[in-house]
Amino acid sequence: MAGATSRAASARTILLRPGADLTGFRDAARRLAAEGVPPEAVTFSAESAPSLFGDDASPGSDAPLVLPRAVTSLIPSVVPHLDPERYGLLYALIWRVLHGERHLMEVASDPLVHRLTRMAKAIGRDLHKMHAFLRFRRVEDPAGERYVAWFEPDHHILEAAAPFFVRRFAGMRWTILTPEGRAVWDGDTLAYGPPGSRAEVPEGDGFEAGWQTYYETTFNPARVNPKAMRAEMPKKYWRNMPETAAIPALLRGAADRTAQMIEREPTLPARREPARAVAAMADQDPKSLDELNAIIRKTEPLVPGATQAVLGEGPIGATVAFVGEQPGDQEDLKGRPFVGPAGQLLARAMAEAGIDREASYLTNAVKHFKFTLRGKRRIHEKPTAGEVSHYRWWLDRELDFVAPKLVVALGATAVLALTGKAIPITRARGPFRFDRLDNRFQGYITVHPSYLLRLPDEAKEEAYAAFITDLKRIATLGAELAA
Structure with missing residues (x-):
């Protein structure tokens, strides 16, 4: 009986505003955690609070709560949920994290984590619907033009959603009405008020x-x-x-x-096949590298994706020309070859081997970035043999205009472009004659620097040393050919 009496005496009821009381919950959680009150002794209630926009009924605390970022980002994503147990579940999560389960959010199979994650996803979907489906209608008031919208969200998301509309319609005066409350933007200040009704919104404009x-x-x-x-x-x-x-x-x-x-x-006009498109380009017969590059810039990519054509870079008459596979993500965004991680590695290796990058010509077999989207990331996708063949006309003309003494093939795709054959790098690595190009240039085959980035750490040092050896041989051969 004594234990039951003690537990009853320690039970706590926390009053929060109806709706999504993020500030009230945070203050209460800080105080409860500081006092060591376990979740089973706490009841969160919004039923007795005066109004959606009344004073917070839960006393605050200055005691900080040091929580993992995954937890702090989850809390505002769950507080707007309609489930009346949301605050209790969040406090249970906080309690467990503060009492030995620091990495709890990484355990997706934990029932509490699973339930809270599903609630956060439900809020994300509700916010998306409000952002996508809310429609403003124009009205006139004594201050001039104003816009009003009515929306019925599934959860308490008004305060979480309103800042989006401030950013998107900052120059408008607007009001968003919901059965739970309203958000009012006057061009300077965002304020919240009492519930609205559908009747306050005109039928059309x-x-x-x-x-x-x-x-x-x-x-x-x-x-x-x-x-x-x-x-x-x-x-x-x-x-x-x-x-x-x-x-x-x-x-x-x-x-x-x-x-x-x-x-x-x-x-309807049919899209030209790549081979026909290349033939049409060849008919233009550019007389200089600048004219060739102008054709490339305005040509539709022959591989999926790409923001822009990434052209070769370096002086006409460079002794050594380096040919890679295709631009990567950073190259596509910046419009320059070899500026991403692989390009930075190549620049460092060239400097170690005594090769002046600024005096060299750098280009790619394929001039556009081929990729697939995974979420928001653009993932490099290797060009096919057919796609390499479609870009070969550009590469051949480019090398004719630059007229290097030595052409270095970086990786298997560059070898395929320059020779027309799939030749293993391990068998052909070193000096090589490009018969397909009528031996107009001395050739050299080595690995692509991206290959080094993909190797496990224990193999990188040896592979990088071999790459430096190749570059030093290229520097010596280039000097001999230039003499």
């Missing part, structure tokens, strides 16, 4: 007719998938979006419009 016409014009009937549309844009949001009024008619006419598109297809 002059802009909506133009927006609906644009939507109807860009609607692609051949890609209609009503099930996917409803999954991505649930019907509960349709009544607030002017373009959705056109959807039923567009769906009814999709089959006929698709049939009309198919009938018109033969009259």
